[in-house]
Amino acid sequence: MISRLQTSGGGRFFASSSWLLATIGVGCAWIGVLTLYWPTARTLMHAWSHSVSYQHGWAILPICLYLIWRQRHALMSVEPKPFIGGVLLMVPLTATWLLGNMANIVLVQEVSLVLMLQTLTVSLLGVAAGRILAFPLLYLLFAVPVGEDLIPVLQDYTAWFTVKALQLTGVPVYREGHYLMVPTGAWEVAKSCAGIRYILPSLALGTLFAMLTYRSWIRRSLFLLACLIVPILANGMRAYGIVMLAYLTDNALAVGVDHFIYGGVFFGVVMFVLFSIGLRWRERPVRFEAPPHPIIDDRSSASARYVRSRPGMFPVVRLVSTAVLALAVSATGPVLAKLSTGSDAGIRRVVALPPPAPDASWELLAEQEPVWEPRFAGYEQTFTWLYRNVEGEEVQLYIAWYPIQRQGAELVQSRNTMYDPARWRLSSHTRRTIVLDDGPLTVDEWLLRSTSGMRLVWSWYWIGGAVTADPYWAKWLELRNRLRSLFDEPGEAALIALSTSTSEMKPEAASERLQSFLAHVKEPLGNILAGSFGDRNLSFFRPLQKRFVAFHALRDGYGPSVDPLLSARFCDRQAGQETRSRPFRLCPSVLRSIRYWNKVDDFFACPS
Numbered sequence: 001m002i003s004r005l006q007t008s009g010g011g012r013f014f015a016s017s018s019w020l021l022a023t024i025g026v027g028c029a030w031i032g033v034l035t036l037y038w039p040t041a042r043t044l045m046h047a048w049s050h051s052v053s054y055q056h057g058w059a060i061l062p063i064c065l066y067l068i069w070r071q072r073h074a075l076m077s078v079e080p081k082p083f084i085g086g087v088l089l090m091v092p093l094t095a096t097w098l099l100g101n102m103a104n105i106v107l108v109q110e111v112s113l114v115l116m117l118q119t120l121t122v123s124l125l126g127v128a129a130g131r132i133l134a135f136p137l138l139y140l141l142f143a144v145p146v147g148e149d150l151i152p153v154l155q156d157y158t159a160w161f162t163v164k165a166l167q168l169t170g171v172p173v174y175r176e177g178h179y180l181m182v183p184t185g186a187w188e189v190a191k192s193c194a195g196i197r198y199i200l201p202s203l204a205l206g207t208l209f210a211m212l213t214y215r216s217w218i219r220r221s222l223f224l225l226a227c228l229i230v231p232i233l234a235n236g237m238r239a240y241g242i243v244m245l246a247y248l249t250d251n252a253l254a255v256g257v258d259h260f261i262y263g264g265v266f267f268g269v270v271m272f273v274l275f276s277i278g279l280r281w282r283e284r285p286v287r288f289e290a291p292p293h294p295i296i297d298d299r300s301s302a303s304a305r306y307v308r309s310r311p312g313m314f315p316v317v318r319l320v321s322t323a324v325l326a327l328a329v330s331a332t333g334p335v336l337a338k339l340s341t342g343s344d345a346g347i348r349r350v351v352a353l354p355p356p357a358p359d360a361s362w363e364l365l366a367e368q369e370p371v372w373e374p375r376f377a378g379y380e381q382t383f384t385w386l387y388r389n390v391e392g393e394e395v396q397l398y399i400a401w402y403p404i405q406r407q408g409a410e411l412v413q414s415r416n417t418m419y420d421p422a423r424w425r426l427s428s429h430t431r432r433t434i435v436l437d438d439g440p441l442t443v444d445e446w447l448l449r450s451t452s453g454m455r456l457v458w459s460w461y462w463i464g465g466a467v468t469a470d471p472y473w474a475k476w477l478e479l480r481n482r483l484r485s486l487f488d489e490p491g492e493a494a495l496i497a498l499s500t501s502t503s504e505m506k507p508e509a510a511s512e513r514l515q516s517f518l519a520h521v522k523e524p525l526g527n528i529l530a531g532s533f534g535d536r537n538l539s540f541f542r543p544l545q546k547r548f549v550a551f552h553a554l555r556d557g558y559g560p561s562v563d564p565l566l567s568a569r570f571c572d573r574q575a576g577q578e579t580r581s582r583p584f585r586l587c588p589s590v591l592r593s594i595r596y597w598n599k600v601d602d603f604f605a606c607p608s
Helices: 009-015 017-036 037-052 057-070 073-078 084-101 107-123 127-132 134-143 148-168 196-213 217-248 258-279 313-342 470-483 509-534 545-562 566-570 588-603
Strands: 172-178 179-182 184-187 362-364 381-389 396-401 427-434 439-450 452-465 466-468 495-502
Touching: 009 107, 017 037, 017 107, 037 057, 037 107, 057 073, 084 107, 084 313, 084 466, 107 127, 107 313, 127 179, 134 172, 134 196, 148 179, 148 196, 148 217, 148 470, 179 217, 196 258, 217 258, 362 509, 381 566, 396 452, 396 509, 427 509, 439 466, 439 470, 439 509, 452 470, 466 470, 470 495, 495 509
Parallel strands: none
Antiparallel strands: 172 179, 179 184, 362 381, 381 396, 396 495, 427 439, 439 452, 452 466, 452 495
16 A cells, blocks of 8 residues: 655645746746846835835735735646737737836836736736735735825825924914924924825735634725724824934933834834734635545556646646746847837937027126025936016026936926025925916916025926926826837926915915016027927937838928828928928828827827
8 A cells, every 4th residue: 555645734735746847937037027127126125125114015025926826826727828918918018018118107117027026927827826825915015005195185284283282281283284384393204204104014014914813704895994094194103202202301212213213113012003903803714624635546547636647748848838938028129119219319419509588678687606406316408597577576587407317317206306405495385277378387386485585486388388386287297208219209298397485475476576577588488498309400310210211291381292190290380491392102001000190199189
């Protein structure tokens, strides 16, 4: 009689040739995808290393591996069967990553990469194994750095909560934006104090705790809701406690580095209490009970479920072909991103932008040191002009020019701010619509304060001839510019800002001054931007340009003889130059592509 040795769960798992081969295949495929998308993976790790809000990302992958190891007995009950149909899901994920790369949206690229890794795993292991590993794979999403857009909202809430708590305890306090003034000193609710550094780890740990401790989805949902609400309330209490402790000790405690230590200890205590309460309602987890290993005489018997023979050639070929096909599909993203960038991305372009001349009511002053400047990164050039009206009031015009946007040199990114925190502090930030003669214009309004006075700033984005103050719509316009770069010259982008001095006594006077200047300068400024940026013919080579010779011929003057719908858009844009009209025939596929591009261009047109 042949008896089988009883081995541990891990030994039996890797003793299975099919699962050993599948594990190696998944590992190699992951290495291949991470190599193809290494810039995105490096951005993820950079966020984990350099931001305290996302340091928990380093622990997500080990936790996922532990969760997978917990499911090893359940995995032994199924056979890894590569699912070639799952590779089709890689196509939209790769396209989404490509669009995120073209629009320079890091979050879209990072989420797409994680989803590609999850889809790749299910494709190689099969649908049955994917169901078993659903939670470990979905838990990978906690590795993506998210929540930056919530920081201003959390700052406002924390400042409001602290002020209300101080007033209830009888401490006089004055609030201006995110700044709080008490008798013992001034405090700022900085981005690091917004609480996102506590909320994200709380949700990650809370999700893990709820899935391992509860079986009921009602209990899981309630505990996750508590993991979201309690850190927000606790962060407000933490901020109040730090200010109150410094107030009672005359700034002897809870200042400098101390308040980070006290805040971290307080948050740790709150989380310990929350998880301790959650344990009181724990449920017995459902464990997978593997059937006992049979003792058999005939290893070829069909009942020998756990006795795995060496896999045949067909499973190996199926696994390898699925992995190769998935890698081939995922490789199209970086390749197309490289082709769409072109070879002129690193070439420095310098333009001489003349100052716009409004009219006789505004005088251009000689070059002076700018009173105010934003903190933007990656621009190619900046232009600053100072104007004075007949009443002696001054307005500063600032332009930051971005000829080609790439990672680290983006017009819209979280690191760009409209003021230097070392010199200015933000009193208020709103969005308003200015009514001009030729239509409305939406701008961001910033009220800044420094030791030298207050300053009112209006800003908006100019992207390929379209203007907007919405950073999200600006990203769509950037994507439009990248799509245009496949056929035409890339559309430049710029930040435009007006600023003037103001006071608390006459805030509306500064707004009227900026509106008056904008009404006089908008038309000449638009003409200068269109002439200097929008219609310049650059002779830089683009890899895709040769593939669209018919398109460029149509743009250069053949358009009117081919399709009247295209003549207005693709005729020669040089003023005063006649458009050629020659018989020119295009194949239907090229003509359909050009018409489709018109629809795409119209879709991205900026609303008024």
